[in-house]
Amino acid sequence: MFETKSIMTTNVIAVKRDTPIGRAIEILVDKDVTGLPVINDDMTLAGMITEKDVLRLISDLEDDSAKVEDFMSKDVVSFDQDEDIIAICECLVNANFRRVPILSEGKLVGIVSRRDIVKYILEPL
Numbered sequence: 001m002f003e004t005k006s007i008m009t010t011n012v013i014a015v016k017r018d019t020p021i022g023r024a025i026e027i028l029v030d031k032d033v034t035g036l037p038v039i040n041d042d043m044t045l046a047g048m049i050t051e052k053d054v055l056r057l058i059s060d061l062e063d064d065s066a067k068v069e070d071f072m073s074k075d076v077v078s079f080d081q082d083e084d085i086i087a088i089c090e091c092l093v094n095a096n097f098r099r100v101p102i103l104s105e106g107k108l109v110g111i112v113s114r115r116d117i118v119k120y121i122l123e124p125l
Helices: 021-030 051-060 085-094 114-122
Strands: 035-039 045-050 099-104 107-113
Touching (some): 021 035, 035 107, 045 051, 085 114, 107 114
Antiparallel strands (some): 035 045
């Protein structure tokens, strides 16, 4: 069994619900990532904000008061850090997203992207 915690990225860049949407967009661009977990103060997962979510904002670029929670996806698929990587692979193949948050006891501890799994597959070769 290949455990998720062996390949997940643990230095996760995340934002809070009340983060201004402009700041979240800056982080997406500056860190060259396509999505960010949205967390509550206790590190529990509140949602995800992705490039796809941000596209909804094109019609309202003047709204400086918009927050991440206004655009984030709230129904987020996540996995426990002890989950088998195969389950995550199946999820990423069958779903229309590129990454999944990884939790331990309900709190965000990592993230696994398609790229993380591709790199992991390459390691033994």
